[in-house]
Amino acid sequence: MKRYEFTGETKKVGLFGTITVKRIRATETFGIVKIGDLGGWIEKEGNLSCENDAWVYGHAQVYGDAKVYGNAKIYGNAKVYGNAKIYGHAEVHGDAEVCGHADVCGNAEVYGDAEICGNAQVRGDAEVCGHADVCGHAEVYDDAQVRGDAEVYGNAKIYGNAQVHGDAQVRGDAEVCGHADVCGHAEVYGDAEICGNAQVRGDAEVCGHADVCGHAEVYDDAQVRGDAEVYGNAKIYGNAQVHGDAEVCGDAEVCGHAEVCGNAEILQARHLLVIGPAGSRNSFTTFFRNKDNGITVKCGCFLGRINKFIEKVQETHGENRYALVYQAAVEVAKIHIDLSGQEAAGIEGSEEH
Numbered sequence: 001m002k003r004y005e006f007t008g009e010t011k012k013v014g015l016f017g018t019i020t021v022k023r024i025r026a027t028e029t030f031g032i033v034k035i036g037d038l039g040g041w042i043e044k045e046g047n048l049s050c051e052n053d054a055w056v057y058g059h060a061q062v063y064g065d066a067k068v069y070g071n072a073k074i075y076g077n078a079k080v081y082g083n084a085k086i087y088g089h090a091e092v093h094g095d096a097e098v099c100g101h102a103d104v105c106g107n108a109e110v111y112g113d114a115e116i117c118g119n120a121q122v123r124g125d126a127e128v129c130g131h132a133d134v135c136g137h138a139e140v141y142d143d144a145q146v147r148g149d150a151e152v153y154g155n156a157k158i159y160g161n162a163q164v165h166g167d168a169q170v171r172g173d174a175e176v177c178g179h180a181d182v183c184g185h186a187e188v189y190g191d192a193e194i195c196g197n198a199q200v201r202g203d204a205e206v207c208g209h210a211d212v213c214g215h216a217e218v219y220d221d222a223q224v225r226g227d228a229e230v231y232g233n234a235k236i237y238g239n240a241q242v243h244g245d246a247e248v249c250g251d252a253e254v255c256g257h258a259e260v261c262g263n264a265e266i267l268q269a270r271h272l273l274v275i276g277p278a279g280s281r282n283s284f285t286t287f288f289r290n291k292d293n294g295i296t297v298k299c300g301c302f303l304g305r306i307n308k309f310i311e312k313v314q315e316t317h318g319e320n321r322y323a324l325v326y327q328a329a330v331e332v333a334k335i336h337i338d339l340s341g342q343e344a345a346g347i348e349g350s351e352e353h
Contacts, residue, residue: 002027002045002050003026003027003028003030003050004024004025004026004027004039004048004050005024005025005027006022006023006024006025007022007023007024007025007038008022008023009022009023010022010023011041013041013061013063013079014063014081019043019063019064020043021041021042021043021061021062021063022041022042022043023038023039023040023041024038024039024040024041024042024048024056025037025038025039026039026055030053031053031055031071032053033053033055039055039056039057039058040056040057040058040059040060040061040062040074040075041056041059041060041061041062041063042056042061042062042063043062043063043064044063046065046067047062047063047066047067047068048062048067048068048069049067049068049069049070051069052069052070052071053071054068054069054070054071054072054073054087055068055073055074056068056074056075057073057074057075057076058075058076058077059076059077060074060075060076060077060078060079060080060092060093061078061079061080061081062074062079062080062081063080063081064081064082064083064084064099065082065083066080066081066082066083066084066085066086066098066099067084067085067086067087068080068085068086068087069085069086069087070087070088070089070090070105071088071089072086072087072088072089072090072091072092072104072105073090073091073092073093074086074091074092074093075091075092075093076093076094076095076096076111077094077095078092078093078094078095078096078097078098078110078111079096079097079098079099080092080097080098080099081097081098081099082099082100082101082102082117083100083101084098084099084100084101084102084103084104084116085102085103085104085105086098086103086104086105087103087104087105088105088106088107088108088123089106089107090104090105090106090107090108090109090110090122090123091108091109091110091111092104092109092110092111093109093110093111094111094112094113094114094129095112095113096110096111096112096113096114096115096116096128096129097114097115097116097117098110098115098116098117099115099116099117100117100118100119100120100135101118101119102116102117102118102119102120102121102122102134102135103120103121103122103123104116104121104122104123105121105122105123106123106124106125106126106141107124107125108122108123108124108125108126108127108128108140108141109126109127109128109129110122110127110128110129111127111128111129112129112130112131112132112147113130113131114128114129114130114131114132114133114134114146115132115133115134115135116128116133116134116135117133117134117135118135118136118137118138118153119136119137120134120135120136120137120138120139120140120152120153121138121139121140121141122134122139122140122141123139123140123141124141124142124143124144124159125142125143126140126141126142126143126144126145126146126158126159127144127145127146127147128140128145128146128147129145129146129147130147130148130149130150130165131148131149132146132147132148132149132150132151132152132164132165133150133151133152133153134146134151134152134153135151135152135153136153136154136155136156136171137154137155138152138153138154138155138156138157138158138170139156139157139158139159140152140157140158140159141157141158141159142159142160142161143160143161144158144159144160144161144162144163144164144176144177145162145163145164145165146158146163146164146165147163147164147165148165148166148167148168148183149166149167150164150165150166150167150168150169150170150182150183151168151169151170151171152164152169152170152171153169153170153171154171154172154173154174154189155172155173156170156171156172156173156174156175156176156188156189157174157175157176157177158170158175158176158177159175159176159177160177160178160179160180160195161178161179162176162177162178162179162180162181162182162194163180163181163182163183164176164182164183165181165182165183166183166184166185166186166201167184167185168182168183168184168185168186168187168188168200169186169187169188169189170182170187170188170189171187171188171189172189172190172191172192172207173190173191174188174189174190174191174192174193174194174206174207175192175193175194175195176188176193176194176195177193177194177195178195178196178197178198178213179196179197180194180195180196180197180198180199180200180212180213181198181199181200181201182194182199182200182201183199183200183201184201184202184203184204184219185202185203186200186201186202186203186204186205186206186218186219187204187205187206187207188200188205188206188207189205189206189207190207190208190209190210190225191208191209192206192207192208192209192210192211192212192224193210193211193212193213194206194211194212194213195211195212195213196213196214196215196216196231197214197215198212198213198214198215198216198217198218198230198231199216199217199218199219200212200217200218200219201217201218201219202219202220202221202222202237203220203221204218204219204220204221204222204223204224204236204237205222205223205224205225206218206223206224206225207223207224207225208225208226208227208228208243209226209227210224210225210226210227210228210229210230210242210243211228211229211230211231212224212229212230212231213229213230213231214231214232214233214234214249215232215233216230216231216232216233216234216235216236216248216249217234217235217236217237218230218235218236218237219235219236219237220237220238220239221238221239222236222237222238222239222240222241222242222254222255223240223241223242223243224236224241224242224243225241225242225243226243226244226245226246226261227244227245228242228243228244228245228246228247228248228261229246229247229248229249230242230247230248230249231247231248231249232249232250232251232252233250233251234248234249234250234251234252234253234254234266235252235253235254235255236248236253236254236255237253237254237255238255238256238257238258239256239257240254240255240256240257240258240259240260241258241259241260241261242254242260242261242264243259243260243261244261244262244263244264245262245263245264245291246260246261246262246263246264246265246266247264247265247266247291248260248264248266249266249267250266250267250268251268251269252266252267252268252269252271252272253269254266254272256274256284257274257276257283257284258272258274258284258286259284259286259298260272260286260288260298261298261303262290262296262298262303263290263291263292263296264288264289264290264291264296265289265290265291266288266289267289268338270336270337270338271288271289271337271338272286272287272288272289272337273286273287273288273332273333273336273337274286274287275287275329275332275333278325278329279299279322279325279326280316280317280322281299281300283299283300285297285298285299285326285329286298286299287306287329287330287333287336287337288337289337289338289339290305293339294306294339295333295334295337295339297309297333299326306330306333306334309326309330310327310330313326313327
């Protein structure tokens with residue numbers, strides 16, 4: 001049985017004002033809707049189901065091949081169009097728009113000026129609000145929140161109790177889950193995963209196959225990429241870079257202009273030393289503990305063991321003042337970097353000779 005009728009009121013909507021929508025009025029009482037209540041605007045009967053308690057309220061519009069059914073509610077100035085589907089107990093309100101082939105379902109809520117488009121899905125108890133955009137094949141579900149001016153697109157997934165907000169972007173095949181927080185102007189993309197209670201903020205980037213989890217933090221202009229892993233209570237900040245197969249964990253901090261890469265394994269402060277700006281390039285040289293419990297050096301294009309670095313310095317600079325600076329840095333690194341503690345990769349720890 002039909003639960004609504006058209007009042008005779010019409011108006012033109014759509015990008016070019018070529019779509020005619022009609023106002024509806026309830027013909028029976030259901031849910032919180034009373035018989036005679038004016039509803040919103042739909043293009044045709046196929047836009048709004050007559051089963052359960054689905055309803056379009058106020059100034060809201062549903063048109064094209066969009067469908068609202070189940071117990072879904074569309075209200076405020078919201079627009080649902082294209083082939084979008086709103087169902088379950090989902091709510092779309094404010095000035096939000098859902099279009100394309102997007103699905104909003106479960107107990108999900110989309111509001112503010114948010115836009116859900118493409119083949120995106122918002123489900124479970126998820127919220128998307130503010131000026132946030134969720135598009136492409138992106139998914140937001142469980143108790144996740146996307147808000148502010150955040151953008152989630154590609155095949156990205158936001159779930160658990162994760163939050164993406166500010167001007168943050170999550171794209172590609174990236175996943176943000178658990179209680180993770182991505183905000184500011186941060187970018188997470190590629191196959192990266194942010195999970196646990198991790199935070200990525202500021203202008204930080206996490207990409208490639210990198211994982212940031214636990215209570216780890218990546219912020220400022222820091223970058224974590226490649227197959228790098230950052231976990232525990234580790235912090236990566238400043239202009240630091242962590243990439244390759246590097247692992248940074250425990251209470252370690254990588255900051256400033258440090259570049260930790262290759263097979264690095266940083267568990268504490270004395271597993272890392274950054275010296276500079278110095279040398280012929282007037283830049284920074286990073287010495288760090290590796291997974292073989294030795295010392296690796298990253299200096300410009302050079303990446304290798306400390307003994308190879310000494311050979312390269314002698315080959316390039318002979319005995320000039322730059323060589324003296326690098327040689328002094330090597331001696332400091334040998335004293336500072338702790339190779340006496342935990343062993344890595346099951347290999348007995350000893351410094352290269």
